[in-house]
Amino acid sequence: MPRFRVAVTDFINDDLSTERDVLGDIADITAYDAYTEADLAGKIDAADAVMIYHNLELTRTTIGRLTNCKLIVRCGVGFDNVDHRYARERGIPVGNVPDYGTEEVADSAIGLMLAMTRGINFLNNRLQRKVGTWMYTPVAPLRRLRGRVFGVIGLGRIGAAAALRAKALGMDVAFYDPLKPDGYDKAIGVRRVEKLDDLLRQSFVLSVHCPLTPDTKNIVDARALSLMPDGSYLVNTARGATVDAAAIPAAVRSGKLAGAAIDVLPFEPPPDDHPLLAAWRDPADPCHDRVIVNPHSAFYSEEGLLDMRVKGAQACRRALLGEPLRNVVN
Numbered sequence: 001m002p003r004f005r006v007a008v009t010d011f012i013n014d015d016l017s018t019e020r021d022v023l024g025d026i027a028d029i030t031a032y033d034a035y036t037e038a039d040l041a042g043k044i045d046a047a048d049a050v051m052i053y054h055n056l057e058l059t060r061t062t063i064g065r066l067t068n069c070k071l072i073v074r075c076g077v078g079f080d081n082v083d084h085r086y087a088r089e090r091g092i093p094v095g096n097v098p099d100y101g102t103e104e105v106a107d108s109a110i111g112l113m114l115a116m117t118r119g120i121n122f123l124n125n126r127l128q129r130k131v132g133t134w135m136y137t138p139v140a141p142l143r144r145l146r147g148r149v150f151g152v153i154g155l156g157r158i159g160a161a162a163a164l165r166a167k168a169l170g171m172d173v174a175f176y177d178p179l180k181p182d183g184y185d186k187a188i189g190v191r192r193v194e195k196l197d198d199l200l201r202q203s204f205v206l207s208v209h210c211p212l213t214p215d216t217k218n219i220v221d222a223r224a225l226s227l228m229p230d231g232s233y234l235v236n237t238a239r240g241a242t243v244d245a246a247a248i249p250a251a252v253r254s255g256k257l258a259g260a261a262i263d264v265l266p267f268e269p270p271p272d273d274h275p276l277l278a279a280w281r282d283p284a285d286p287c288h289d290r291v292i293v294n295p296h297s298a299f300y301s302e303e304g305l306l307d308m309r310v311k312g313a314q315a316c317r318r319a320l321l322g323e324p325l326r327n328v329v330n
């Protein structure tokens with residue numbers, strides 16, 4: 001049997017031993033470490049399967065040139081960076097790996113909330129810069145969480161895992177998710193809020209956990225932020241474009257937000273002149289100590305990444321051998 005060709009487009013730039021353990025008997029695997037489609041030009045057209053992570057957007061430019069492809073697998077949950085509709089038109093299934101790091105992302109969301117509400121970053125940063133004194137009570141945003149509302153947008157796997165953690169901290173968990181049927185919410189004791197605006201008005205901490213779709217693009221924009229209580233907190237570990245990050249500096253400066261923690265931005269890596277990054281890097285701006293920016297790392301653990309790679313490679317194996325596919329999103 002001729003050997004298949006599998007292309008790993010981005011993110012994984014090591015020895016590929018994980019992928020070879022799963023696929024090495026039937027396929028040759030090449031990694032490209034691409035950030036743009038131009039980095040891939042002409043290189044993966046003949047691939048029999050494509051594994052893509054999140055550093056790259058795969059549009060019709062590349063998908064239109066794939067001649068043998070039996071599967072594009074988004075090694076990860078969010079598949080907004082693959083034009084899956086166009087892939088379907090071309091008869092190419094797109095799959096994802098929905099179940100590798102739910103706990104990691106939920107832990108990250110709660111960790112970011114705790115870092116902000118317990119002033120961990122704020123105090124650490126100021127002490128390190130020798131701003132102020134050892135006396136923190138007049139300035140530090142240290143807040144009690146028990147009894148306060150943890151608002152979740154999107155009660156899926158990760159939203160629910162974050163909700164359970166927030167409940168364990170004694171928080172009152174409310175969620176907005178128009179696509180989620182009743183049932184599980186009652187089983188885990190969280191309250192549904194029918195209108196997003198009502199969730200925004202109630203949330204002491206708002207945590208975004210919906211996928212990026214046309215309906216959720218900028219679901220948290222300047223108007224949404226204006227509805228939140230004064231001195232509230234925003235956590236985004238979903239997708240950058242679900243939040244208008246450029247609206248955050250004004251909300252922090254006005255005191256509407258006491259803090260914002262952002263794991264994801266609309267363009268990654270983000271340009272240095274992004275208004276949020278510029279404000280966050282400026283020691284004179286309130287965003288400096290009240291905003292946390294992480295490099296799309298909420299999902300990451302060694303174990304989670306290994307799961308993701310193995311499951312992505314297993315999906316390719318099934319596709320190449322003509323076995324039934326799982327987790328097809330198109």
Ligand SMILES: NC(=O)c1ccc[n+]([C@@H]2O[C@H](COP(=O)([O-])OP(=O)(O)OC[C@H]3O[C@@H](n4cnc5c(N)ncnc54)[C@H](O)[C@@H]3O)[C@@H](O)[C@H]2O)c1
Pocket residue numbers: 077078079098102105153154155156157158159176177178179180209210211212213215216237238239263264296297298299300
């Ligand atoms: N930062 C990271 O490292 C990281 C890691 C994994 C996933 N993610 C992101 O988190 C998202 C959620 O992951 P998941 O595993 O919980 O997915 P999921 O599919 O289990 O849950 C998503 C939930 O969002 C809901 N939803 C869809 N449209 C909505 C809308 N308009 N308003 C409110 N809710 C809506 C769905 O009904 C579903 O319940 C992913 O799509 C991905 O973009 C980020």
Ligand SMILES: O=C(O)[C@H](O)CO
Pocket residue numbers: 053054075076077078079299
């Ligand atoms: O969607 C995901 O799984 C994460 O963002 C990592 O790609």
